Amino acid sequence: MRPIRLLLLLLFIGLPLAPASARAGDAEAAAQAQAMLGPYTWARAIVIHNPRRAGSLPARVHGTVFSFHGVLWLYTPREGTRSLSHRRGRLDLDRENLLPLLRAIRADYTGYEIVPVAKRPLADGRLPKLRNGCVVESLHALTRLLDRGIAPAEAGLFTVYVRGPGGLQGHTGLLYRTPDGVFFWDPDHPDAPLRVSGGFGDGERLAREVRADARWELVRTHFLPIDGDLREPERGGPVVHANGIGAAGTGTS
Secondary structure, eight states, X not given: OOBOOOOSSSOSTTSOOOOGGGBOOHHHHHHHHHHHHTTXXXXXXXXXXXXTOGGGOOSEEEEXXXXXXXXXXXXXXXXXXXXXXXXXXXHHHHHHTHHHHHHHHXXXXXXXXXXXXXXXXXXXXXXXXXXXXXXXXXXXXXXXXXXXXXXXXEEEEEEEEEEETTEXXXXXXXXXXXXXXXXXXXXXXXXXXXXXXXOTTOHHHHHHHHSOOTTOEEEEEEEEEOXXXXXOOOTTSOOBOOTTOOOOOOOOO
16 A cells, blocks of 8 residues: 655645634634534544644644545644544554654654534534635535535645745645536635636646735645545444536646
8 A cells, every 4th residue: 555645744834814802712713613513524623732842833733633535634723624534445454543643743742632512513603714724614615515416526625836936835726617617715815716727637726716916936836636526424424425526537646
């Protein structure tokens, strides 16, 4: 079994954050991320023990572990989303042996605990902005489309990396195709998906459309397709099929 490429290691770094009054705190953000990824995606809010405060992080690091694209991912409000698994096809093993994966990120992590989060439906109104949460928000946007009866013919996470005044920055949104065209849903502009002219395989053209700013130099793009069943059920829960979703073309990398 081949090691996977580690994708989206640190997303949304350096991009402007929502005002503190519009953001949830770290613990609240981790719980909100679990709710946004569920109930059909396996996700757990956790607290990582970091007694030496490695990485200038607090002694208790709040985050959310979730499964997507056949591997585990870790979202933390302070650092964004990164892949945890080293190989595909090991979800059950990785869930049961999470600490070694966490320690591969920072050797000073000594343990973790799962934080019980009450399962409750999300309100229909605007959710608090997740700090560095563009991946989670994009996956949630796709489930919202499906809940409205919109099953895209193609969909995936499209990430743009640019270099600007603040250094290297990455930002992810949802790219999807319907009979009406190709659209980019941007977590920064959630109420107005952008209709784009570039195809799924033209990463540079898409990047110019979705992050057009003369101050930024395009470094690269990455497209992570969402195939088959978009939402992984909880154990014992219903399997939800998204008919019509297939492998999408790849962008530049």
